Amino acid sequence: MYEKEEQKLTDFKDRLEQVPLPLEGADGAIMQGLERAKREKLQTHAKRKRTIWSLAAAALIILTLITSIRVSPAFANAVASIPGMEKFVERIQNDKGLSAVFENEYYQPIGESQTIGSTTLTIEGVILDESGMNIFYRVESAVTLEDIKINMPVLENQQEIPPGSISYHSPLAEQDSPKIYSDIIGFTFQDSVKFESLDFTLGLQIKLDGNEIDFSVPFTVPENVKPSIVYEMNKEVIVEGQKFTIEEVKVHPLRVGILISFDPDNTKKILQFEDIRLENEDGEVWSSIANGISARGDIDDGEMIYYIQSNYFETPEELYLRINKMQAVDVEDSYFLVDTDKNLLLHSPKDGRLELTDSSRTGFKVNLKVAEDQEFFYGPAGKVSDSNGELLDTQYTGISELYEGVQIIDIGFNDNGYANPVRVDLAAYPNYINGDVKIELKK
DSSP states (O other): OOHHHHHHHHHHHHHHTTSOOOSTTHHHHHHHHHHHHHHHHTTTTTOGGGOEEEHHHHHHHGGGGOOOOOOOHHHHHHHHTSTTGGGGHHHHTTOHHHHHHHHTTOOEEEEEEEEETTEEEEEEEEEEETTEEEEEEEEEESSOOTTOEEOOOEEEESSOOOOEEEEOOOOOOOSSOTTEEEEEEEEEESSOOOOSOOEEEEEEEEEETTEEEEEEEEEEOSSOOOOOEEEEEEEEEEETTEEEEEEEEEEOSSOEEEEEEEOTTOSEEEEEETTOEEEETTOOEEOBOSSSOOEEEEGGGTEEEEEEOOOTTOOOSOEEEEEEEEEEEEGGGSEEEEETTTTEEEEOOTTOOEEEEEEETTEEEEEEEOOTTOOOOSOOEEEEEOTTSOBOOEEEEEEEOOBTTEEEEEEEEOOSSOOSSEEEEESOOSOEEEEEEEEEOOO
8 A cells, every 4th residue: 555655664774774874973963863753753744945964863763663574584583482582583684694693593581680660771682793783672561561662772882892883773662562562773883802701791771751760780791703705805896986995894793894995195085985895796786784883983094984784694605796886076075164143054965955044153054956766865964063173062964855956055054153165075966876796805
């Protein structure tokens, strides 16, 4: 009945999954974005043009809008014997790597709980490897969870946990069980690590029914991680005159990390790899992360790590890294400047697609002109800074759906006395270069 709508949402999700989420401020942006997305959602039917999605929020909650669940028989059999796992199926089965984790019994049940008042937090199980940890948890309460809010999760171990990124969903109570909420917290470590002690503690603050509940649940992972598979590449690639180097590919059970460095003499700034993937000799593809962090780092520092689905449990005869389509703009077009006091767009890409429509000391809106048949699913805003190079306290960044050839970029921040003009480094832009990168991975 809703095949067209479902396909559109699936396409939207696939695009959003390839947007890198920067380390600094990422987690706060997620929660701020979620709140904004909830507010804007109320206006979607009456004012389609003004449907602003927070980038981080959309990337993390879009799966909840896809109602059909198509589960492979192998995956269904793998999770059928795990109590409570049915609540997580739709957040797992779209990722081939995560599905393979369950099919190969790498998921580890935990079952540790803590009850405070009438609310219980249970850690159902975990997936741990050198790149991070996914924690499957459940909240149960005597009251409905319609207004539940999750604050920043904290993972502790006697060994220092590398900094990194955290992903989790907008808390929505289950329709069939309004007093139960289940989710996955994904910790992605900045550096690979193998813990000597497998004793951890999850700290989680929940706001519910006007109260703050501080959970601290210790748990032990039964078995240590499987070793990662590392391919040292050092392969230079040239696409339309732009150079970048595939430095390394690390295959973990949870994800594959691809380290790419960029030539500082490039005339263009590469913003996104739209179709980076692994492909075996039969053409089977492992593409972007289906749910969670899809990239890490700052391209201005000269390198990024891109995450895709894992083929860890596969044994292909041949394995290739493939890249075809890339977003790229001339270096001088890789940012735009807005004077929020004078309501002026001082600099933008020379193609003239950006138009400032509204600005104040706490944010602005910019129109992005897009062809009617080429809706752009990426949030263009990267770092937001003032004329002194100081980062602004960004509250949200988002992009609307296409309406009459225009999408609205919406950026909000705190007015801390910053100096104009405000600079926005582009994280994405609908300008492309194309190549045919195919590099074999060999041990």
